[in-house]
Amino acid sequence: MPGAEGLTYREDYFADPAAWRGLVNLLHDTFGIDVGQLDRLGGPDPTSRAFAYFDEAGVCVANFSLFSMPMVIDGRAVRAVGYQSGAVRPEWRGRGLYRDLMQRAFAWANAAGCELELLLTDKPALYEAYGFRAVAEHDFKGLAPMADSGVAKGRLLDLDNPGDLALTTRLLATRAPVSSRFAVTRQGEMFLLSAVFDGDIRLSYSASLDLIVAWQMDGAEFKVLDVVAAKMPPLSTILAAIGTTATEVTVCFPPDKLGWEGEALERRPHAGLMIRGNVSLIHPLALSPMAGF
Ligand SMILES: CC(C)(COP(=O)(O)OP(=O)(O)OC[C@H]1O[C@@H](n2cnc3c(N)ncnc32)[C@H](O)[C@@H]1OP(=O)(O)O)[C@@H](O)C(=O)NCCC(=O)NCCS
Structure with a gap:
């Protein structure tokens, strides 16, 4: 992909401890959180699928992940996915890396037949372009x-x-x-x-x-x-x-x-809920903060 010269695209790499550590470092440096704590809590969600670019030194410079998030909505079981861990290191921004990773993840979810896609963000404009809409939570x-x-x-x-x-x-x-x-x-x-x-x-x-x-x-x-x-x-x-x-x-x-x-x-x-999909919602609603991602 233009803009990704010198980078290696990797998907579904959590089983490689060095690559997993690369994501932990990216999220720490971007958001100040330590998802490495999952190692002692039982490991990352086995349904997670990560889409990422790594540089020649093995540094994870960009990532976007999804995970299966089965839900019940208005009494019905819904096949949903959540997107998370979206970040690009500052020196690699503005080259289309995130757009590329989002599109790969969206295509994967689509091919998997998911009915509803959810994310939490403080940058709704970024996702509105892809048909996501903000949902008020109460x-x-x-x-x-x-x-x-x-x-x-x-x-x-x-x-x-x-x-x-x-x-x-x-x-x-x-x-x-x-x-x-x-x-x-x-x-x-x-x-x-x-x-x-x-x-x-x-x-x-x-x-x-x-x-x-x-x-x-x-x-x-x-x-x-x-x-x-x-x-x-x-x-x-x-x-x-x-x-x-x-x-x-x-x-x-x-x-x-x-x-x-x-x-x-x-x-x-701080980060509002956005969804995409043809599922009718009954308001008022909210996702438990413990299910936040
Ligand atoms: C937001 C972020 C992931 C964008 O990464 P990037 O590689 O620079 O993005 P891209 O170059 O691929 O741009 C993709 C699109 O998003 C748009 N975009 C980029 N940053 C944006 C922002 N802050 N708000 C709204 N849109 C934005 C771009 O204009 C581009 O639009 P286009 O496809 O219509 O041209 C990156 O700035 C980042 O890591 N920020 C800090 C962490 C963060 O906010 N993550 C998102 C959490 S929901």
Whole structure:
């Protein structure tokens, strides 16, 4: 490709430790995040497919990845992919490398028969040109229901503890979607990364219910971010598992399975959700922050 002289195109290279390290370095240098933490969390998502250019020294100079992101939308199973890890090193920008990698990834998703494509970005104009449209996300805020008195307070998990990590991984593999309106069906790696990236996120485990609640105090706001369970319990049970005395709660996913309703308030994220595909959405909706990518 013109503009890529001296570079080598590589696809699906995560099994090569040096190349994987190259991507980790690119994302660290571009976004200041360490996705190398996935190595101790069970490895990258096996459905990931990366499209990249490497220089002669083996430095990853440009990358764009996709991963399978099965979802339930309005009660229907949807074959979706998420795009992530899009970056080009500054000295290689403006030559069409990203355009080339995006087009390769879009073509791959298309050939694989995916129905919906999702990404999160602070540069919507970049993707509008390819038919992506921005979708507003809402959180749900309201009075907390009385916590279920028959449910004991859970314990906090520590993902540095191998037993807690194994437990979390087990539950993520068999989880039910948090919502029938809009939710991921299976997505473990993003949950684990989100939890280690943000030290304010707490994971409460209820042994009697065998479920994990991801939650956070955001200033004075008490937020339920995600629930990992084989069957979604009502909000009163979730609050008991956390052991909170909060009188108000913000639920960061559509609460249709919670036996509770809150006022929908538009989220103002740094990187907004964009989608492409012929799938009708029921608003208001949001992707759990733990499924963010
Ligand atoms: C955004 C980024 C990936 C673009 O890489 P690049 O190799 O310079 O992009 P290209 O030269 O292939 O340009 C591709 C297209 O995107 C457009 N574009 C580039 N940067 C853009 C920006 N910041 N906003 C909107 N459009 C942009 C180009 O004009 C070009 O449009 P065209 O195809 O109509 O000519 C790169 O600047 C980068 O890594 N930025 C920091 C990380 C980042 O923001 N990643 C995207 C996360 S969603």
